[in-house]
Amino acid sequence: MAKEKIINEKSLEFLERYLNNASPTGYELAGQKIWMDYVRPYVDEFITDTYGTAVGVINPNAKYRVVIEGHSDEISWYVNYITDEGLLYVIRNGGSDHQIAPSKWVNIHTKNGIVKGVFGWPAIHTRNKEKEEPPKLDNIFIDIGAKDKKEVEKMGVHVGCVITYPDQFEILNKDKFVCRALDNRMGGYMIAEVARLLKENKKELPFGLYITNSVQEEIGLRGAEMITQTIKPNVAIVTDVCHDTTTPMIDKKTEGETKIGDGPVIAYAPAVQNKLRERILETAEAHKIPFQRNASSRFTGTDTDAFAYSNGGVASALISLPLRYMHTTVETVHKDDVENVIRLIYETLLNIEEGETFSYFD
DSSP states (O other): OTTSOOOOHHHHHHHHHHHHSOOBTTOOHHHHHHHHHHHGGGOSEEEEOTTOOEEEEESTTOSSEEEEEEEOOBOEEEEEEEOTTSEEEEEEESSOOGGGOTTOEEEEEETTEEEEEEEEOOOGGGSOTTSOOOOOTTTOEEEOSOSSHHHHHHTTOOTTOEEEOOOOOEEETTTEEEETTHHHHHHHHHHHHHHHHHHHTTOOOSSEEEEEEESOOTTTSHHHHHHHHHHOOSEEEEEEEEEOOOSTTOOHHHHOOOOTTSOOEEEESTTSOHHHHHHHHHHHHHTTOOOEEEEOSSOOSSHHHHHHTSTTOOEEEEEEEEEBSTTSTTEEEEHHHHHHHHHHHHHHHTTOOTTOOOOTTO
16 A cells, blocks of 8 residues: 555546635535535445534444544635725635735635635835835735725625635646645545545444544634534544745744655644554554654644544544645645555554553553
8 A cells, every 4th residue: 555656537636626616714515515525435424514514434333433634624815894995805714814915816705606806906116115015914905896885785795705716726847736725625635535545445444434524724623623522533633734844934943844745744742642643653664654743832733632622532643744835825735745644544544443542541
């Protein structure tokens, strides 16, 4: 398994379709339907909840439950204020980056469909060269070509409409995947591929496996917080993205050193259960899967924290995919890392026995 090619034509087509679809925080349904359609042949049943988290289940009657998890939502904006002149001011829905906004096209989601717009910005000729204003949340604005507020409203745009970027999937230099929302629809993609491989390789697991695509991570791990109370797992292996820190303007003394192409990143943090993490490390070494290490401080900032501290404590670990340019429209990952995260989760599952507590006292 360690050296086999994983991504095939069908799975790459799914990835492209899944990424190109917009799934902003709180509005993930369309993406979840795409994900569920792909996963359906590889699972026994689905669990869904009120806010849109989707879970494919293998062996649903098993008492011992293992979660593999990614989150489905992407950062976005909300329309917050409409001027009399027909321009839109915004607030964040997740950690959207104000500095990349000027000159970007946007999709404004309305009941009647997409309304196109652009983040406008004063021309270089008109700006004060001695004291240029940088893009800030209070000065970036969207122009949808309306002459006034009444025309904006006639176009179906109102306060509360959610806004996404239309940037779509590209492959850079044959083996780099580039798109908005790789954070963290790559996670949903990778756990879906684990489910596919288990089915295709006819692997029988001694426990229930819950392939969990959570919503609302970007605004505080909320989807994972909800679904873990429903699943009540014994073990949770979470996958998200982390920073490639080798590009300019990043301080490695602060951020650590991780790099795309060098393998999955295994996290060290209080929320990461040490014995489960060691099992993952041992699995990587046994199967010659390259890996990197990263230390978090008080929290991982991922759904790992939500699972770990739920239900009286769930043995949880984090396997991250290194990524460049997080929360931009050109997030970039290496194909080899994607395949190796899939391998590592897959092989780790085959190395977990039913009933293991991972307790430090056992």
